[in-house]
Amino acid sequence: MGERRRSARSVGASCAALLLLAALAACGRGSGAGSAGATAAEPQPGGTLVFGIEAETDATLNPTTSRFAISGHTVASAIYDPLMVLGDDGTPQPYLAESVTPNLDFTEWRIKVQPGISFHDGTPLDAEAVKANLDAHRESTLTGAVLDYVSEVEVEDELTVIVRMSEPWASFSYTLAANIGYVAAPSMLADDDGDVTPIGTGPFQMGSSELTTQISVVRNADYWREGLPYLDGIEFRVIPDPTERAEALRNGDLDLIHTVRDEDVLQFRSDPEVNLLEDDGGEENFAMLNTEVAPFDDPLMRQALAMATDQGRLVDVLGSGIVRRATSLFPEGLPWHPDESRYPAYDPDQAALLVAQHEEQTGEPMAFTFTTTPTTDNLGSAQLLQSMWTDVGMDVEVETFEQSELINKAITGDFQALNFRLFGSPDPDGEFVWLHSSHAEPVGDISLNFSRMENPVVDAALEAGRGTDDPDVRARSYQTLAQEVNTSLPFVWLQQTLWALVSRSSVQGMADADQGGIGTLGAKPWLAELWIPA
Numbered sequence: 001m002g003e004r005r006r007s008a009r010s011v012g013a014s015c016a017a018l019l020l021l022a023a024l025a026a027c028g029r030g031s032g033a034g035s036a037g038a039t040a041a042e043p044q045p046g047g048t049l050v051f052g053i054e055a056e057t058d059a060t061l062n063p064t065t066s067r068f069a070i071s072g073h074t075v076a077s078a079i080y081d082p083l084m085v086l087g088d089d090g091t092p093q094p095y096l097a098e099s100v101t102p103n104l105d106f107t108e109w110r111i112k113v114q115p116g117i118s119f120h121d122g123t124p125l126d127a128e129a130v131k132a133n134l135d136a137h138r139e140s141t142l143t144g145a146v147l148d149y150v151s152e153v154e155v156e157d158e159l160t161v162i163v164r165m166s167e168p169w170a171s172f173s174y175t176l177a178a179n180i181g182y183v184a185a186p187s188m189l190a191d192d193d194g195d196v197t198p199i200g201t202g203p204f205q206m207g208s209s210e211l212t213t214q215i216s217v218v219r220n221a222d223y224w225r226e227g228l229p230y231l232d233g234i235e236f237r238v239i240p241d242p243t244e245r246a247e248a249l250r251n252g253d254l255d256l257i258h259t260v261r262d263e264d265v266l267q268f269r270s271d272p273e274v275n276l277l278e279d280d281g282g283e284e285n286f287a288m289l290n291t292e293v294a295p296f297d298d299p300l301m302r303q304a305l306a307m308a309t310d311q312g313r314l315v316d317v318l319g320s321g322i323v324r325r326a327t328s329l330f331p332e333g334l335p336w337h338p339d340e341s342r343y344p345a346y347d348p349d350q351a352a353l354l355v356a357q358h359e360e361q362t363g364e365p366m367a368f369t370f371t372t373t374p375t376t377d378n379l380g381s382a383q384l385l386q387s388m389w390t391d392v393g394m395d396v397e398v399e400t401f402e403q404s405e406l407i408n409k410a411i412t413g414d415f416q417a418l419n420f421r422l423f424g425s426p427d428p429d430g431e432f433v434w435l436h437s438s439h440a441e442p443v444g445d446i447s448l449n450f451s452r453m454e455n456p457v458v459d460a461a462l463e464a465g466r467g468t469d470d471p472d473v474r475a476r477s478y479q480t481l482a483q484e485v486n487t488s489l490p491f492v493w494l495q496q497t498l499w500a501l502v503s504r505s506s507v508q509g510m511a512d513a514d515q516g517g518i519g520t521l522g523a524k525p526w527l528a529e530l531w532i533p534a
Contacts, residue, residue: 043509047532048233052245052257055238055403060195061206063182064136064143069403070258073179075236078217078527080200082181083111083130084173090426092173096125096183096201098159100176106168106467111161111176117224119185120205127155132186134163142411145439145448146180149466168467171429203229203528213238223528230509230531240402241375249274249502255532256503260421261377262320265500275510280498281333282424284326287370287385287417287492288410292443292452295366296416300354302489304366305417306344308351308392309385309492318381319495326493329423329431329482335471336428336478343486343493352392359393367395371409372419374400381494382419410450413443420450421497428478432462435485451490458484506532 053071060066061076068076084092084100094100098114117125134153137143149172152164163172175181185199198206201224204217215236219229237254239245242261246268248254259265268276287305289296296302311325330337355366370386372378382398389396401409409415425431433439437454441447458481465477485491503510509529 041508041533043230043529043531044534045230045531046232046534048235049231049255049507049530049532050235050237050253052237052239052248052254054242054245054258055240061198062188062195063179063184064133064140064189065195066142068179069407071236071238074258075215075217076179076182076198077202078204078234079198079202079206080182080184081202082177083113083183084177084181086177086426092177095177096181097176100173102170102172106170106172106469107165109163109165109169109172110156111163113159113161114224115159117201118222119187119201120199120220121185121187123185123187125183125201127157127159127161129183129186130161131155132189133183134161134180136184136189137180141446142448143180146175146433148438167463170467170469171427174425174427174430177426204231204234207233225528229528231527234527240373242377246502249504252504254504255507256501256530259500259502260497262318262323262498264502265498266320266322268500268502273505275503275505275507277501277510278498279500280324280496281331282499283421283497284329284331284423284491285419285421285494285497286326287494288415288420288422288451289417289490289492290413290415290443290452291454291488291490292413293416295358295368298358299489301358301366302492303344304351304354304358304392305389305394306489306492307347307354308389308394309494310346310348310388311494312346313388314381314384315495317384318377319498323498324496326496327486328493329485329491330428330478331496335475336482338479338482340483341486342483344489348388348392355393365395366393367397368416369397369399370417370419371399371401371406371415373403373406378419411446411448413441413445413447413450413452417492418450422450424497428474428481429462429466431481432466435481436462453488453490455484455488458488508533 053074055069055071061079063076063080066072081096083095083097085095087093096113096117098112100109100111102109111130113125113127113130119125131153138147138150149165149167149169150163151166154162156162183201188194188197188199203220203223205220207216207218216233218233219231223229239248242259242264245257245259246264249257265278268274289302291297315323315325327343328337328341358366370382372382386396386398410418422434423431433448435449435458437459439447440449440452440454461477461481461484465474468474508531
């Protein structure tokens with residue numbers, strides 16, 4: 001399997017980092033730059049770190065029912081540990097699990113958990129707890145689709161679970177390195193109020209919470225990783241505006257932030273008062289099109305929108321010269337990035353011709369609404385896109401919703417075109433849930449295939465890649481996938497998301513954030529390694 005590109009000088013935050021829900025899949029492509037210095041002294045215990053996050057974390061912190069975007073995933077990684085984490089080479093390694101092993105044809109996997117680990121409520125982590133979590137995911141209307149290949153979960157002994165598949169699933173272990181791999185206490189899953197009182201095995205326990213504004217976690221004194229965490233607690237503050245987050249860090253009101261705002265990243269690169277970790281090798285930013293509703297149920301209108309979008313101008317005007325264009329489901333440098341992307345070239349004249357033909361044939365203008373979040377940067381991007389699309393004869397309205405509502409619209413299909421961030425799995429099988437037609441539900445129903453694309457070539461490529469560990473077969477399968485996505489055009493690519501994790505220079509242990517990738521947060525609960533000198 002292809003190794004993820006890693007940061008040469010530093011790292012950054014989030015899978016998800018995701019716009020939205022990406023934490024349901026395993027997280028992680030990575031590449032970046034920055035200035036996170038090495039820790040110069042022995043870690044010191046104590047202190048509370050204040051972390052500015054970009055959005056509220058949903059109504060709950062239950063991994064089996066919540067739509068974790070980056071902020072929810074960030075908080076959850078403090079409370080829950082996963083069964084697997086991503087190693088330095090990007091491959092899954094046991095964490096809560098002692099081992100995760102398949103049979104010869106990948107139709108059966110054995111998960112054996114480490115002995116002697118307890119949840120925050122004192123109950124033991126055992127096979128029954130793992131089964132309870134996997135069964136809860138399978139029954140969930142939100143996360144169940146991720147485990148659609150799982151036909152049975154059986155307890156073999158006190159510490160071992162057998163997971164049987166309906167079809168071969170060679171990369172199942174990656175799924176256990178993110179949202180699906182988080183293990184919540186059975187008492188929490190069985191409690192009607194458990195969604196708001198999360199109980200995991202993680203380095204921190206739930207303190208106080210106002211999910212829309214502030215969440216506090218406190219040190220788990222009985223954590224199974226001896227000596228960790230170093231901090232007494234973490235206070236997560238919800239600050240949606242990236243400029244406000246950056247200013248609060250500079251003023252000393254925050255110790256740590258994540259951001260995708262290129263102007264701030266550029267300024268922080270020359271700021272000696274901060275540690276900076278970056279990654280632009282993860283998720284893509286794009287206009288997601290609803291292929292089930294007009295006008296984008298017409299493939300020619302999807303093609304017209306792609307041809308009308310000047311990526312170069314968008315990056316030059318809004319990217320501060322440090323943001324890369326996106327042209328495919330997989331960035332260059334990965335073994336599944338196709339040599340020929342088949343993505344339409346910028347051609348406004350041809351786009352205008354297609355729009356005119358559409359209006360002549362239907363008697364209706366080519367009109368749609370583009371939905372985004374109300375941050376200054378996203379509005380600026382939306383307005384520039386609106387001007388490009390209007391120039392070729394499209395009638396475009398821009399509407400805004402807060403991130404949580406925008407996620408709801410994606411899930412239920414209540415949109416025509418949507419500003420989105422997604423993808424970035426360390427293994428391409430992680431994109432199965434977002435792209436396979438089995439996950440495309442009618443508008444109005446919960447669907448993790450947000451664009452509602454149904455394409456047999458896409459399905460066949462995903463199934464072929466999932467069913468084998470042969471690197472050549474997988475590379476060919478996912479190259480075909482990327483090309484077919486660019487032919488079907490459910491997404492108009494804009495740019496690679498540049499994520500940055502920025503802290504005050506006093507915050508130590510930042511380099512440990514690289515474990516699992518920074519453009520994804522990964523599944524590793526690196527928050528345990530952060531510390532602040534007395």
